[in-house]
Amino acid sequence: MTLCIMGMGLRGADSLTLLEVERLRRADEVLLDTYTSFIPPGTVERIRELTGKEVRLCGRTELEEHGWLIEMSRNRLVCLLVPGDALSATTHNQVRMSAVRAGVDVEVLENASILNTWHGRLGLLSYKVGPPVSMPFTDERFFPLSVADKVRRNLENGLHTLLLLDLDRNRENLDPHTALRTLLAMAQRRNYDNPNEGTMACVLSGLGQPWEKVVCGKISDLLQTEIGFRSPVSIAILASLDFSEEEMLSAFCQSV
Numbered sequence: 220m221t222l223c224i225m226g227m228g229l230r231g232a233d234s235l236t237l238l239e240v241e242r243l244r245r246a247d248e249v250l251l252d253t254y255t256s257f258i259p260p261g262t263v264e265r266i267r268e269l270t271g272k273e274v275r276l277c278g279r280t281e282l283e284e285h286g287w288l289i290e291m292s293r294n295r296l297v298c299l300l301v302p303g304d305a306l307s308a309t310t311h312n313q314v315r316m317s318a319v320r321a322g323v324d325v326e327v328l329e330n331a332s333i334l335n336t337w338h339g340r341l342g343l344l345s346y347k348v349g350p351p352v353s354m355p356f357t358d359e360r361f362f363p364l365s366v367a368d369k370v371r372r373n374l375e376n377g378l379h380t381l382l383l384l385d386l387d388r389n390r391e392n393l394d395p396h397t398a399l400r401t402l403l404a405m406a407q408r409r410n411y412d413n414p415n416e417g418t419m420a421c422v423l424s425g426l427g428q429p430w431e432k433v434v435c436g437k438i439s440d441l442l443q444t445e446i447g448f449r450s451p452v453s454i455a456i457l458a459s460l461d462f463s464e465e466e467m468l469s470a471f472c473q474s475v
């Protein structure tokens with residue numbers, strides 16, 4: 220019948236749209252992606268309450284080896300719930316592509332994503348946003364300097380960068396101090412003068428969650444401040460600011 224891929228927004232079940240709730244109530248199967256991002260506490264219980272449906276959790280293997288999910292959607296309405304927007308991670312577009320190739324109808328229901336809300340929350344201009352960059356867990360053998368290359372390219376073009384922090388097995392983000400130190404070490408290895416300790420950055424902890432915290436300052440100051448971060452966390456690396464951006468940033472964010 221139909222595979223409906225739906226974004227859950229930033230607030231878990233509480234940011235589902237009316238249309239999404241209606242689809243979930245009609246669904247034969249409700250699946251929840253627990254792999255690509257953070258799921259706010261209580262999400263499963265809240266979905267059950269809103270829709271009367273049981274929720275099946277899907278991790279990496281279930282999403283990457285998704286043949287079963289496509290087969291299930293042939294004669295049933297299957298809803299795949301995705302944290303954030305429906306299609307901002309490649310994983311879900313791959314599921315969509317397999318479904319289309321198998322002749323299964325796909326419906327996509329969009330929702331808010333960290334990728335399209337962070338700059339507005341900080342008061343930054345959307346036309347000054349560059350491509351996002353992922354910061355992985357690193358060690359002596361895996362230390363991809365391309366992370367610093369991409370941030371530097373954005374900075375050189377006057378563009379802000381959203382640094383997405385990888386999640387560990389327990390779905391906790393790399394901690395932001397480690398991410399900032401790693402970024403500086405990568406830039407130093409390349410002999411880049413930017414990003415450096417004086418570059419402005421904002422730590423975005425739990426955007427849209429009750430524990431939301433947004434803190435801005437020079438990287439050196441952020442590194443010396445115990446802010447009390449909680450997943451999900453991202454970091455904005457700021458390019459030079461326009462006057463209006465400066466004004467808004469200081470009005471909308473806590474400074475260190």
Ligand SMILES: C[S@@+](CC[C@H](N)C(=O)[O-])C[C@H]1O[C@@H](n2cnc3c(N)ncnc32)[C@H](O)[C@@H]1O
Pocket residue numbers: 229255256257302303304305307308331332333334382383384385386392423424425426427428451452453
């Ligand atoms: C690979 S992205 C997935 C994005 C998701 N599909 C979406 O559309 O929002 C996951 C990363 O986004 C960041 N992230 C997701 N939600 C966030 C939030 N509410 N506040 C801050 N960062 C967030 C974290 O760094 C997390 O590890």
